[in-house]
Amino acid sequence: MTSGSSASPSVPGPVRAVLFDSGGVLIRPIGGRWNPRADFEETVLRRRPTLTREEFAAAVEAGDRFMDASPSTPDRDDYHRVMLHHLGVEPTAPLLAELRREIPPAQILETYPDVVETLEELERRGVRRAVVSDAWPELPDLHDALGIGRFFEAYAISAVLGCDKPDPRMYHHASTALGLDPAQCLFLDDDPELVRAAIALGYAGRAVCRTPVETDVPSVSGLSEVLALV
Template sequence: MTTIKGVLFDFSGTLLRIEPAESWLRAALAATGVAMDETELARRAAELERAGALPGGSSPVALPDGLAGLWEVRDRDAARHRALYTGLARQVPLPAEELYDALYERHRTAAAWRPYPDAAEVLAELRRRGVRTGVLSNIGWDLRPVLRAHGLARYLDSCVLSFEHGLQKPDPRLFAVACQELGLDPSAVLMVGDDRTADGGATALGCAYLPVDHLPVERRPDGLRPVLDLVG
């Protein structure tokens, strides 16, 4: 068995978790100065969640016909990503048009994300052991500032984002780019992620794969620690 010399981590649901829909909507309301009573806020937040409008949150219960094609390619460029998620949000009536863009902007801020409790510890230990690490994410915007704000970027050697390459997981070509960024053969790389289809696609290139559960941070205190048992 090849020794693991590098680890690639997915972003959302793996290293960090997006905030709940209610706090997401509340932050957008605060940013725009729009008022909404708590009962309506809770109802609209639940509707936004069912619509799949929160990136990193639940998938849509039902995709509108006009957005189904966009859903499949949403992470290949920034414009598609924004169009898809603002389009999903517009399925829910909100009291001001500017809220739809404010919601999208909110999810790109560091305040909207919480690292899993063991993320920094595991990354720091991998760095101490000389294991190369990187983030490989299907995403439509630059998440590096979020990683820096939460103190995780200092432990990473690379960051490969789907929209910057016009490719999205499970395309083997994106995994190949990420392995090249680490300077390692795929057989020496472990992919860690919560999506068994997208992240698990790394095995087609010869990488190992470790699944984690996409749970609220308080319910997954040590989901990343098994990584340390798999590397030297």
């Protein structure tokens, strides 16, 4: 079936909490790329101005392969080292520090238009909320800076737990932190297969498919549709 509301909007049992993935569900990168950060090329070019767009593209692909091969979200410096080595640029301590320097999150990230109003309504209804995300440890700080951190009681973050979804520990960390059983939690993710894994563990689940995707996993096209399920 294609993305959009599931043919059957019901979820098993009373939902007392919603567990949210972050990227693709709550927030998105301005410019469309999650990693490396949007200022990666600009920062490296200050050291090696002769590098080409094609060389950067190949380095980003090498970084993607490194991320995909890691059992959990890797150390950010190690990720940057892989790309810098691919570019023939020495990963000096000052350069690594500059690549991870703090910048206002609103310069590179934004929430989807339906996020805040949906979170406010869930809060009004007393539906509890947590985040389950393959991300670096500073994700709660990013959410705070974007104005949504106040909505969440707990975070399950891959770089902190040492595992990625669909490892059951990711899902269970969030529901346990809320003191709830899996069946009392609705899990949302933009990857249908991660939703499928959650459903197999006893969670209710919906894939958030903001653009059409062929999947047999129950889905919604936006967060506002979740309000009919809780």
